Amino acid sequence: MRRFLFVFSNSGLNGIIYERKSMTKIEPRLLKGFRDFGPDRQVERQAMFAKIQTVFERFGFLPMATPVLEYKDILMGKYGDDEKLVYSFKDNGDRDVAMRYDLTVPLARFVALNQNYLTFPFKRYQIAPVWRADNTQKGRFREFYQADIDAVGTSAQLADAEVIACVCQALSAIGFSKYKLRLNDRRNFDMFGENSASIIRSIDKFDKVGMAGVVAELESKQVAPELIDTAKRFLEGSIELPKRAELEQLRSNIIALGVPEENIVIDPSIARGLDYYTSTVFEVIIPDLAEYGSVASGGRYDNLVDQFSNQSLAAMGGSLGIDRLFEALGETGNVAFQTLVKVIVINFDPNLEQQYLTMAARLRSEGINTELYYEPAKLEKQLRYAESKNIAHALIVGADEAAQGVVKLKDLQTRTQIECTFEEVIESLK
């Protein structure tokens, strides 16, 4: 018999409610573009985040957190064509607020707000979700994680080299050593004069739409034919890049930091869509997984903090598209569900419940991740549960074992079991 103890207080209710007789049912469903990660995936996902965090900390970046909501005007004017994808609304206090769209603009706001208390260069990492009301038909998600590192308050090229090398090593750490790093410098686009911002946005699409697509878009923007011709030759590589020497120097520093030479190319088509980059820009693709597009990117943004501050603070940053990488990991078969639980205490005899609790407590105090089955169910049911969760061992104590002061330890892979003392179990599981 189903009971419905709860009555909805209809005052605050304006969603879709299905009323059937005395029942008040709500259909469980997810918003399009949003995902759950059950334990089968989240264990691996967290392990991936931890590996990336370790690499970030190796390079001396420290963690930081900013809120999900910001005043809307903090975010606006930074994202070019994509600004319409920012989630924004009026809060209860009639303030215009927005959900963070990336981790860079909130960082710039943070630095401007706290500049008198910070030591520069300010090096931080942040691994956190962002929200974009993107078209989900392109296989994009509306909530996804980014893993960012930034060095604010330095214009040294070593900062560029370190940020880029760190991003590349994070990719290696999670299993992607066959990546391709593409470098460019936004100042190479200065030859396009006052049209450069618009032309950059079109050139940024080169990978997806090809030369014909870029030319068509430039034409539709009514860009002068001679500039379109320059853009074509630029993309073909037949114009020498004004910043070639700087890019070669950067490349050599990245190699000194351990990135394999053959993984790095200088590529004039790399422009990046965001408005705020000023010189170095980079992106990383995995050639074997080209359909995922760029899995990491970044660049130098020497004027972003200025928008919030009278103090000029040059900055360099990089970002890993961590959820895209997680999907890609699944595709390469590198993800296997691993449980974190080592042993299950079988609930065999209701009279021994206190002993089961004490054993579970002892195992845990020895650092062994331990489950206790909650109901005194049939042994087979409990073992099936353990197997479904990939738990390797079951600890079985019935009245006989309790009387003799022994326990049974069953290996759920081999289906063999031994009888021994509880202390021996602890030693063997530790």
Add this chain to the structure above:
Amino acid sequence: MRRFLFVFSNSGLNGIIYERKSMTKIEPRLLKGFRDFGPDRQVERQAMFAKIQTVFERFGFLPMATPVLEYKDILMGKYGDDEKLVYSFKDNGDRDVAMRYDLTVPLARFVALNQNYLTFPFKRYQIAPVWRADNTQKGRFREFYQADIDAVGTSAQLADAEVIACVCQALSAIGFSKYKLRLNDRRNFDMFGENSASIIRSIDKFDKVGMAGVVAELESKQVAPELIDTAKRFLEGSIELPKRAELEQLRSNIIALGVPEENIVIDPSIARGLDYYTSTVFEVIIPDLAEYGSVASGGRYDNLVDQFSNQSLAAMGGSLGIDRLFEALGETGNVAFQTLVKVIVINFDPNLEQQYLTMAARLRSEGINTELYYEPAKLEKQLRYAESKNIAHALIVGADEAAQGVVKLKDLQTRTQIECTFEEVIESLK
């Protein structure tokens, strides 16, 4: 000279913009009730999260993640008087959406959506932020983290004992061993008949407003005088609790799991404000930090999943108010800023830059968190930077050392330095 390369595209802009001559400045500011955590605090905060996670995994709970945004109707009707604090808005597709208010209702939605694929009992933990448009003058924050564990699909009392013991041990793990656990059972309120929901909400305020406050509120709600009298005697402890025996059994199981007996009381005034609890309820306070109120709480909610599903799934959960605990930790002086960086490579001579990069790469490959100073600044400036970040060692190589194949390692606490080979440095820092 300051330059302003970026022009705001005014199309998408409706925030407060300060225009001064050619400048477009946005005042950097945080929304009320929202906080940044700079590295000085976030390093410790992450360490606290990790300790809690370790305890959760010891008890066999596995990680899970749900989105920040849900359909609004999923969240409504679950939070009693506080429902008005849910952040909600219409998204770009004109859907009514809401930011998650707790981690329990999204879990219930997840379980209902995936019930055919899950193994029960389904045990998960989630450490994640929630949002409540609360009154900030009460010292409350609008974005704060919760750390939750739940066991769904079991009505066994062992689940209650384990969830509560796990929460208590997480508190111990982060430095709060002097806590007080207060237990009650919502069924004790059945004596109030059909008025119980309303009376529970008033009794829940007993800690804050005292007996007179509870009575006044019940009177203002026009509760019958004889029920108010019952409520008074109930709170005074002069009515025997109908569920006393069950609570004593629960208490004894919690003790078997390692929670000190003297930390546990059965307390009829514990009601908890949320509508969805059905029997066991608990909260934890730190008597030395009573002003923080309850720092952990939870209970059994055997009918919440039913609201989304035709399958009935009993459940037990607990939650740590992790940000409140972090504030409390600061107050007890248990938080000290620790850097994660072990050594800084001093940038001394521009001609040796490639060598500095190579040394930094080598140190990192040995697992040593290493900073490289980006600019060839004065030695004193670099050492001051390192000290401000609590970095313990500086590695100094100038032209002389490079020629001799040695390095200098300076201890920034003692201000002493030794000359040795780079390999010796690695050995001593590892």
